[in-house]
Amino acid sequence: MARKQEEDRRIWRVWVDTRRRVVSFHEAPGCQLLEFRSYELFQSCIDGYTAQQYRYQ
Numbered sequence: 659m660a661r662k663q664e665e666d667r668r669i670w671r672v673w674v675d676t677r678r679r680v681v682s683f684h685e686a687p688g689c690q691l692l693e694f695r696s697y698e699l700f701q702s703c704i705d706g707y708t709a710q711q712y713r714y715q
Contacts, residue, residue, distance in 0.1 A: 669693050670700040679712045686715070 673682040673689035681704070682689055694700035 668697075669695055670697060672700075672703070674707070674712075679710070680715060681707050681712050682715045 670693070671683075672692050673684070673686045674680070674692060675682075675686070675689045677688075680686075680689070685691075692703065694703065
């Protein structure tokens with residue numbers, strides 16, 4: 659049960675620059691922060707950026 663509670667508190671973060679079409683997994687100047695409390699929603703977002711051919715850094 660403790661593991662489930664730990665997962666419920668976890669936050670996944672990405673920084674996105676839609677002008678340059680870049681997704682970063684660390685804080686980056688000029689990028690908008692997106693935070694997810696659901697891994698499934700986080701993964702869906704990443705899949706969407708991949709489909710749009712965003713670059714990752």
